Amino acid sequence: MSGTVRDRADACPGTLATHQANDGPLARIRIPGGRLTAHQVQVLAACAQELGDGRIHLTSRANLQLRAVTDPAALASRLGDAGLLPSATHERVRNILASPLTGIAGGTLDVAPLVIELDHAIRAEPELATLSGRFQFGIDDGRGDLPVDGIDVGWRADTDDARTTVIDDDATAGTLLLAGEVTDVRVPAARVADVLVRAALAFLRLRALDGSGAWHLRELDHAAERVAAAIIDDGAPVERGTPDRARLGAGGATPAGVIRHDHDRACAVVAGALFGTLNAEQLHVLAGTAPAGIVITPWRSVVVPSIPPARIDDVTRNLRASGLRLDDADPSTGVTACVGSPGCASSHADVRHDTRAALPRLPAGVAVHVAGCARRCGQPRLHHIDVVATGDGYTVDGTPTTADALATTIGAAYHKHHGPHAQQGDHDVG
Secondary structure, three states: OOOOOOOOOOOOOOOOOOEEEOOEEEEEEOOHHHEEOHHHHHHHHHHHHHHOOOEEEEOOOOOEEEOOOOOHHHHHHHHHHOOOOOOOOOHHHOOEEEOOOOOOOOOOEOOHHHHHHHHHHHHOOHHHHHOOOOOOEEEEOOOOOOOHHHOOEEEEEOOOOOOEOOOOOOOOEEEEEEOOEEEEEEEEHHHHHHHHHHHHHHHHHHHHHHOOOOOOHHHOOOHHHHHHHHHHHOOOOOEEOOOOHHHOOOOOOOOOEEEEOOOOOOEEEEEEOHHHEEEHHHHHHHHHHOOOOEEEOOOOEEEEEEEOHHHHHHHHHHHHHOOOEOOOOOHHHHEEEOOOOOOOOOOOOOHHHHHHHHHHHOOOOOOEEEEOOOOOOOOOOOOOEEEEEOOOOEEEOOEEEOOOOHHHHHHHHHHHHHOOOOOOOHHHOO
């Protein structure tokens, strides 16, 4: 394989360096692990209302975007006061995915403390400010919900011990993930932040050596092998082992609905957001519902944890009334779309308008991403039906169609891969 040579710097936006979109400045806010306090949700609601287009847009990296920002400096000031902009130098590189339900239900280990440690370690290393704004860290609590192929540098718990919250025990270990690959390097949970920072630094050194300008680890030749060797040579507290690849899946979305906590009687609610957007009213409802805060997922949904059983009916009623989706059979929970026109100058269609019209006729359980151009911005890493606007209509998994026939063509693609006569492996298309 030949390494990728990039001849331009990464222009991925942040809060201090916005992107000029067709509808105005676009700001992207990094949310390590997707976790927000109730106060931060209220601040975001006010920012969306007063400084943006009235909505918060969720991303496939569990980050947030504000569009049509009228005063980027005021936005940065408000976010800084709320603790959402702790570093001006490192704001674009705090891309840390984590299992959204960690510490709530399932998983081997509560990795939320590891996310905090890693975020602090990243910000403490000046050289990491030169990473691409697309470089992805990831910490999986052992359930295998984060797709490996989207992670540049990450860790997945793979201990066979009973579920635990202990992270300062070297016996609780996991597997190092590099360049979308499962490696044979095992890392104790208590050393995760240190080792992942060392791996990112090794990437920067190898990138300079290769002269590639790479944004991602996978863009270097033999990336995983070289970075693993570099951190071992550097004296990282790791050891070689045999990863249990049977437990390291391709990831999977957290289903919408009510989930019981593992360690107490409380419940969590997973709510889908149409096209991954939350309006100010929905944000206010979430903040009032979630005294323990919320978790943004990589599947553009929201987890509301720590709800007492006596309140669950009222909470689910209020969330549904605000327009959030709590039924995993609702077709809209599996449908994503880029912003489309008029917000994006590159889009060939108002894809959200066309997709909204098709929603009532889509089959339950369908996974679809609708893009306004061939760049396919915002497409999920999970398997999905690929819909792209062309200027003459759309293609659905490559089949030409019209906006009026979108629902019919998507339905046919879905049944081709999920119907009674679908061949094994057909569901991997997309």
